[in-house]
Amino acid sequence: MGKSYEQDCLKKRQANQALNMRSLAAAYGYAYGKVRAMSLMPGFPMVAGRIIPSDFDRWRDETVKGMTAEARSRDLSERVNWKKIEQSLREQGH
DSSP states (O other): OOHHHHHHHHHHHHTTOOBOHHHHHHHHTOOHHHHHHHHTSTTOOEETTEEOHHHHHHHHHHHHHHSOHHHHHHHHHTOOOHHHHHHHHHHTTO
16 A cells, blocks of 8 residues: 555544545554454444544543553564564575
8 A cells, every 4th residue: 555545544534534444554554454353352333344533542442441451461472473474484485
């Protein structure tokens, strides 16, 4: 995705316009996979494939506040660094 796409998504976010998951990821600087994973969490504010940024902000803030510090650190430590895995596979000739 190009810089202009990300800028368009950011403008829509600032105007609180409904975004699809891919646009939401671009507007917030998240990976699309992260947004897809979040969409499976309880209470994710998506209706008919669209997310209102202010609803997402509220949901995200409530969800993060509801997590314990231990759960947040466990979540961070369990993240997979796909770039390192891809690089390792390339080095191994896969």
